Structures are given as structure tokens and as C-alpha cells.
Amino acid sequence: MQIARSHVLICGGTGCLSNNSMKLKEHLENKLKELDLEKEVQIIMTGCFGLCAEGPIIVVYPEGAMYSQVSIKELDTIAEEHLLKGRIVEKLLLANRTQAYDEEGHQVENTDFFKMQKRVALRNCGRINPENIDEYIAYDGYQALGKVLTEMTPQQVIDEITASGLRGRGGAGFPTGTKWKFAAASEGDVKYVACNADEGDPGAFMDRSVLEGDPHSVLEAMAIAGYATGAHQGFIYVRAEYPTAVKRLNIAIDQAREYGLLGKDIFGTGFDFDIELRLGAGAFVCGEETALMRSIEGHRGEPRPRPPFPAVKGIFDKPSMLNNVETYANICPIILNGAEWFASMGTEKSKGTKVFAVGGKINNTGLVEIEMGTPLREVIYNIGGGVPEGKKFKAAQTGGPSGGCIPASLIDTPMTYDDLNEIGSMMGSGGLIVMDEDNCMVDIAKFYLGFIVDESCGKCPPCRIGTKRMLELLEKITDGRGEEGDVERLEKLAKNIKASALCGLGQTAPNPVLSTIRHFRDEYDAHVRDKKCPAAVCKNLVRIVIDKDKCRSCGLCAKNCPVSCIRGERKVPYEIDYTKCIKCGACIERCPFNAISRES
Amino acid sequence: MAKARKVEVSEQQKKEILSIVDKYKGTKGALIPVLHEVQEYFGYLPLEVQEIISDNLNVPLAEIYGVVTFYTQFTTQPKGKYAVNVCLGTACYVKGSAKILEKFEETLGIKAGGVTEDGMFSIDACRCVGACGLAPVAMINGEVYGKLVQDDVKSICEKYMEN
Numbered sequence: 001m002q003i004a005r006s007h008v009l010i011c012g013g014t015g016c017l018s019n020n021s022m023k024l025k026e027h028l029e030n031k032l033k034e035l036d037l038e039k040e041v042q043i044i045m046t047g048c049f050g051l052c053a054e055g056p057i058i059v060v061y062p063e064g065a066m067y068s069q070v071s072i073k074e075l076d077t078i079a080e081e082h083l084l085k086g087r088i089v090e091k092l093l094l095a096n097r098t099q100a101y102d103e104e105g106h107q108v109e110n111t112d113f114f115k116m117q118k119r120v121a122l123r124n125c126g127r128i129n130p131e132n133i134d135e136y137i138a139y140d141g142y143q144a145l146g147k148v149l150t151e152m153t154p155q156q157v158i159d160e161i162t163a164s165g166l167r168g169r170g171g172a173g174f175p176t177g178t179k180w181k182f183a184a185a186s187e188g189d190v191k192y193v194a195c196n197a198d199e200g201d202p203g204a205f206m207d208r209s210v211l212e213g214d215p216h217s218v219l220e221a222m223a224i225a226g227y228a229t230g231a232h233q234g235f236i237y238v239r240a241e242y243p244t245a246v247k248r249l250n251i252a253i254d255q256a257r258e259y260g261l262l263g264k265d266i267f268g269t270g271f272d273f274d275i276e277l278r279l280g281a282g283a284f285v286c287g288e289e290t291a292l293m294r295s296i297e298g299h300r301g302e303p304r305p306r307p308p309f310p311a312v313k314g315i316f317d318k319p320s321m322l323n324n325v326e327t328y329a330n331i332c333p334i335i336l337n338g339a340e341w342f343a344s345m346g347t348e349k350s351k352g353t354k355v356f357a358v359g360g361k362i363n364n365t366g367l368v369e370i371e372m373g374t375p376l377r378e379v380i381y382n383i384g385g386g387v388p389e390g391k392k393f394k395a396a397q398t399g400g401p402s403g404g405c406i407p408a409s410l411i412d413t414p415m416t417y418d419d420l421n422e423i424g425s426m427m428g429s430g431g432l433i434v435m436d437e438d439n440c441m442v443d444i445a446k447f448y449l450g451f452i453v454d455e456s457c458g459k460c461p462p463c464r465i466g467t468k469r470m471l472e473l474l475e476k477i478t479d480g481r482g483e484e485g486d487v488e489r490l491e492k493l494a495k496n497i498k499a500s501a502l503c504g505l506g507q508t509a510p511n512p513v514l515s516t517i518r519h520f521r522d523e524y525d526a527h528v529r530d531k532k533c534p535a536a537v538c539k540n541l542v543r544i545v546i547d548k549d550k551c552r553s554c555g556l557c558a559k560n561c562p563v564s565c566i567r568g569e570r571k572v573p574y575e576i577d578y579t580k581c582i583k584c585g586a587c588i589e590r591c592p593f594n595a596i597s598r599e600s
Numbered sequence: 601m602a603k604a605r606k607v608e609v610s611e612q613q614k615k616e617i618l619s620i621v622d623k624y625k626g627t628k629g630a631l632i633p634v635l636h637e638v639q640e641y642f643g644y645l646p647l648e649v650q651e652i653i654s655d656n657l658n659v660p661l662a663e664i665y666g667v668v669t670f671y672t673q674f675t676t677q678p679k680g681k682y683a684v685n686v687c688l689g690t691a692c693y694v695k696g697s698a699k700i701l702e703k704f705e706e707t708l709g710i711k712a713g714g715v716t717e718d719g720m721f722s723i724d725a726c727r728c729v730g731a732c733g734l735a736p737v738a739m740i741n742g743e744v745y746g747k748l749v750q751d752d753v754k755s756i757c758e759k760y761m762e763n
Binding site for chain 2: 014015017018019051052055199200204205240242243278279284295296298300357361365397400431433434435444447448457562584585586589
């Protein structure tokens with residue numbers, strides 16, 4: 001094997017790939033040839049580092065220098081200075097581009113974004129080349145599978161997972177060990193294990209990052225799950241919208257088969273296990289376990305009543321067990337380091353770590369993995385770098401369309417399954433969307449409900465009809481036609497849907513509405529009673545106004561107005577004809593003097 | 601179905617579709633993978649194509665139609681040569697992607713879900729492409745445009761119009 005003196009890690013996660021990181025890689029390859037460094041410096045395309053907002057990201061080892069937002073020209077500088085002459089290009093370091101810079105801050109581990117994190121599920125993301133099984137093996141890959149097959153009985157594996165306290169990372173937080181125990185106890189000659197990689201929560205992308213950055217960790221964990229429960233076949237149900245993940249999973253499966261780590265007689269122990277990929281086709285409801293199993297069978301992904309539970313009757317009517325990607329990504333470290341190690345992290349009822357996809361109005365958009373129980377405040381301010389443009393933090397939404405909001409007053413809530421449930425939100429898959437003072441909470445509730453109405457499979461009336469009625473009420477309120485009692489009507493409908501919908505997604509669908517009513521009732525009242533939208537978002541309730549003192553009569557607003565509703569002349573402030581204005585806001589964006597704004 | 605216009609499937613195309621179906625014969629739950637591959641090849645899944653699959657995969661046409669219309673990835677109408685997908689996932693939405701979508705609709709003169717008359721562009725709203733770090737995001741034939749502002753839309757469209 002060729003030994004290089006320096007390694008350049010280029011992020012190949014979806015965020016950075018969209019930011020041209022593939023072109024950077026090709027360019028650097030040529031540049032290294034030009035500098036005659038191709039034998040000394042090795043380029044590795046890794047999975048996601050997590051700091052998507054600062055992409056494309058490049059890390060140079062052995063120094064561990066992390067460069068962010070690298071352009072082609074800057075890459076040349078890095079090659080010439082750092083790779084050729086060994087001088088770190090300080091001005092291009094991530095630590096220099098963000099505010100918190102100190103002497104040792106250039107090292108990846110010491111940046112504000114990374115130093116508060118504890119990476120277990122994401123341990124290999126941004127560290128290895130996901131398309132090379134040898135790199136995974138070098139970081140203890142497939143050792144857990146070896147240990148399980150040669151030293152442990154299936155019961156011991158289940159006991160270890162149970163003792164670790166690991167709970168499902170996909171949404172509901174069901175204890176993983178218990179799930180495995182049920183599947184193992186189920187009678188049947190053929191059993192299946194499956195991986196839910198149909199990450200449907202809009203705004204969550206941790207599963208995608210694990211699949212793209214460390215696919216083998218999922219394959220290995222599934223084989224362990226197969227051994228523990230008595231299954232010899234696994235299915236990964238992955239979104240078709242994730243082409244990079246699909247490609248890397250296929251490569252990983254081929255490589256694992258080639259090495260004899262999947263297939264017949266693994267490690268010569270007589271244990272057979274293989275994995276097949278199944279692509280989703282864009283249906284949110286397929287994240288629900290019975291719907292997902294129907295979809296694997298090739299049907300419409302509609303949930304069915306339980307019991308029988310999948311552990312008894314699942315895929316092709318055989319006993320089946322389903323875990324999500326992040327849950328699987330935790331399995332191998334638990335086997336290798338022991339249940340005690342895992343249980344030492346987190347809180348009493350929420351052990352270990354959790355990955356959050358932090359997005360929306362926050363400076364450091366990206367993936368963060370923190371110990372359970374870390375207060376939301378730390379995620380937002382210390383890791384996330386706060387809200388941009390000095391705006392005020394209003395709320396964070398967790399759990400996606402099944403979850404709820406955490407208002408600013410509860411920002412010290414520890415992030416655990418139970419604490420989040422208590423305040424009317426939920427852990428969910430870990431999407432965490434930050435909202436600032438410019439976001440209207442009624443509008444956000446409407447957004448989620450619109451999503452549910454689109455995605456409802458239509459099988460049960462409470463979800464199909466009930467959520468539609470709720471959406472209509474919300475549209476009425478945001479249009480300015482709200483009446484006294486509408487909020488109560490929403491609450492009543494929500495309670496009925498929660499009590500009567502068939503599947504978990506339907507039962508949780510009203511949550512975003514209930515939680516916004518609970519924490520932001522005053523905003524609902526402002527829409528209904530005063531016909532005002534305090535955040536100035538809901539079109540029918542806002543007016544666009546020109547500040548006469550600030551207007552310099554340049555005419556740019558009038559020129560860009562698509563309906564020609566702004567008039568004026570030199571030296572006289574411009575005026576808007578409200579009978580024509582469509583409130584598109586084009587004028588606001590163009591005004592060089594910030595003289596135009598929305599008013600509620 | 602919206603339009604009754606008959607879709608012609610040539611002999612060559614039929615052969616290709618059959619070879620895809622053949623590959624999956626005997627696989628349990630083959631329908632969805634077959635539909636994915638056929639759509640990749642044919643561009644969309646009109647009734648005529650569904651009939652061919654039904655006859656050869658031995659799945660009732662009603663069931664195929666049910667599956668095709670259930671999943672948003674499958675389409676019975678052709679998409680534009682340049683398929684614009686504006687992300688309306690939560691992270692993009694709170695950063696104003698609804699306005700980006702409006703701007704695309706205004707610039708191209710069609711609504712989301714529609715195709716321009718010359719068949720050059722189609723617009724769809726999609727749910728989260730997983731590039732939340734670049735929000736708001738739009739994708740055109742797989743190429744991702746991130747951190748968009750309304751003003752970017754016109755020049756992006758023009759780039760494709762020239763081709």
C-alpha cells in the first residue's frame with residue numbers, strides 16, 4: 001500500500017457535492033500532478049462533515065486543518081502553500097471565517113462546531129472514504145460482527161443491546177432491545193430484518209449522511225440484527241430521492257459480499273446473511289412500518305392495523321423487524337465498547353447520543369451529534385452559532401410533521417425523549433428547524449398540515465378528511481376570515497384525529513397545530529380577532545408600506561413592480577396603489593434604502 | 601386521466617420495456633423496481649406502458665395504476681426537457697422557498713405540476729432533497745442551485761433557454 005505524507009479529505013456529502021466539491025476533487029488531482037505531488041498527497045472523498053452551511057469543506061491531515069467554503073482559486077493556494085510548502089493557509093480556515101478563532105482553533109476537533117459534539121452514529125462520517133471497505137475495516141469495521149458471530153449467542157447480543165438502553169432513533173423511541181427480543185421470540189422458518197432509510201421528515205438528513213458517509217456501519221449492524229433474531233435476509237428501504245446514498249450502498253454491498261462479510265457462511269461460522277436494496281418512490285407514509293413493508297412487497301404503501309405486529313407477521317407475511325438507519329449506526333459501537341459505555345452517555349431514560357439536522361434560521365446549518373439531555377440552548381447558540389442577522393430566536397421545531405415547537409421561553413429544555421414529549425413536541429427523527437421573529441407560527445402550522453394533506457395515504461377517514469378540514473380552518477384564519485371559536489374547533493378536530501387515525505402518522509398529524517396553539521395562542525388570536533399577522537407573513541393580513549422619510553424617489557421599486565402599482569416622481573416619495581398591489585414583495589428586495597417593508 | 605391522446609410505443613421501446621420486466625420476473629415484490637426502471641427509460645408511465653408491464657409481469661392493470669398514482673415519483677405525464685424541482689421542505693420553506701417557487705412560475709408562465717407548451721420546462725414542488733445547508737434550494741435535472749434569492753431565478757431559467 002502506498003503511504004502518503006499528507007491526506008486531503010474532501011467532503012462528498014450531498015450538501016458539498018451540490019456546492020461543487022466533485023469539481024474541486026478533479027481540480028486538485030490535476031493540480032497535484034502539476035506540482036508533482038501525486039505520490040505524496042492522497043485525496044480522499046469522504047462523507048458529510050456535518051457543517052453543510054460552510055461547504056465545500058476540505059480537511060488536510062496530519063495537521064487536521066479544516067478549510068471551509070473553498071473555491072477553485074483558493075484550492076490552488078492551499079495546494080501551493082499548504083501541500084507543497086507545509087504552511088497552513090490561515091485566512092482560509094473555518095476557524096477564521098467564523099467568529100470564534102483561537103490559536104488551536106484550526107484543528108477540526110477544536111472548532112466551536114465540533115468540540116461540543118460526541119460522534120457515535122456519525123463516527124466515520126467525514127473520516128473515511130465510504131466507497132472503500134478497507135478504510136471502514138481500518139476503523140474497527142466488521143469487528144463487532146466478528147465478535148458477535150464467534151463469541152456471543154443471539155441471546156447475549158439482545159441482552160447487550162437491551163442493557164445499553166438504546167431506543168429507536170426513527171421517531172417513537174421504542175426500546176431497541178425489546179424489539180429485537182420480540183423478533184427473536186417469534187416462530188418462523190423465514191424471518192427478515194429491515195432498515196428504514198425512507199427519511200421522510202422534510203428537514204432531516206442524518207440518515208442520508210450515514211448512508212452516504214458510512215454505509216458499511218448499517219450493513220454490519222443489520223447482519224448482527226439478523227444473527228440476533230434468526231433472520232438471513234435484510235432489506236434496506238431507501239428513498240429514491242437519495243441517488244448518492246443508493247449508489248454508495250450498492251458499492252458497499254458488493255464489496256462486503258466480495259470480502260465474505262455478507263453472503264454464505266460469514267467468518268466460517270455457518271451464518272448466512274444477505275441484504276437487498278428496495279427503492280422508495282416518494283411517499284411520506286412509507287416511513288410507517290406497516291406501510292413500508294407493504295411497499296417492499298410492491299404495493300401501495302398503506303398502513304394496516306396492528307396487531308398482528310410485524311414481529312409476528314411483517315414483510316411477505318413473515319416475522320420481520322425494522323429499525324431506522326441511525327439506530328443501526330449505534331449498534332456496532334455498543335457491541336465493541338459494551339452496553340455500560342453507551343449507557344454512561346445521556347440521561348436515565350434517554351441513553352447515548354442523538355443526531356440533529358439543524359436548519360432554518362441558524363448560522364451553522366448542518367448535522368450535530370450531541371449527548372442526550374444537552375439543553376436546546378447549547379445546540380442553538382454554542383454549536384449552531386445563533387440566529388443570523390441578529391434576529392431574535394422565536395422557536396425550534398422538532399419531530400417534523402409529527403412534532404411540535406419549542407418556544408424561546410423553553411430554550412433550556414434538555415433534549416431527551418421524555419422532556420420533549422412533555423412540552424408537546426417530540427424527538428422524532430431529529431429534524432430541528434430554527435425559526436426567528438420573521439416566521440409566523442400559524443403559517444408554519446399551515447405548512448405542516450398542507451404537507452400531511454398531500455401525503456395522507458387516504459386509507460382512513462380521520463386523516464384523509466380530518467386533516468383537510470383542519471387545513472381549511474387554518475387557511476380561513478390566515479386569510480383573515482377567522483371567527484371566534486375557530487381555534488377551539490381546531491383543537492376539537494385535532495383530538496378526534498389523534499384518537500381515531502389508523503397509523504402513527506395520522507395520530508400525530510395534528511401535533512404541529514396543537515403545539516403552536518399551546519405556545520403561541522396570542523398569534524392565533526391576533527389573526528382571528530385583530531386580523532393581523534404579527535410576523536407580517538400572511539399575505540391577506542399585511543400591507544406593503546413605503547417609509548416616506550427614507551424614500552429617495554429613485555424609482556427602482558416602480559420599475560420592478562410586476563403589476564405597475566407603484567407611482568411617483570422626482571423628489572416626492574413614491575406611493576403604492578393598494579387596489580392593484582399583489583404583495584409580492586419584489587419592491588422590498590430592490591429598494592436600496594430599506595424604505596419599503598411589510599406591515600401587519 | 602386528463603388527456604385521451606394515445607401514446608405511441610414503438611416496437612423498439614416495447615422490446616426495451618420487456619427486457620426490463622424480464623430481469624425482475626421471479627423477484628418478490630418486483631413491481632416498484634420495474635416501474636422505476638421503465639420510467640427512467642421511457643420518461644414517464646402512460647397507460648399504454650402500464651398495459652405492457654401488466655401483460656408481462658402478470659399484475660392487474662388496476663393495481664399498477666394504483667401504485668403509479670400513489671407514489672409521487674411516478675408520473676403519467678411527460679416532464680419538461682428541463683425539470684425544475686423547487687424544494688418545499690421545512691428548512692427551505694422557513695427561508696422563503698415558496699417565493700422562489702412563485703418566481704419560477706411567473707418566469708416560465710406555468711404553475712407547479714405543469715409543463716410549458718414547447719415541452720422545455722416543467723415545474724414541481726418537492727419535499728426535501730436533503731441539501732438543507734443550502735436552503736432555499738431548487739434542482740434542475742439533478743443540478744442543485746442553492747441559497748437562492750428571487751433575483752437568481754430569471755438568469756437560471758435563461759441559461760437553459762439558450763440551450
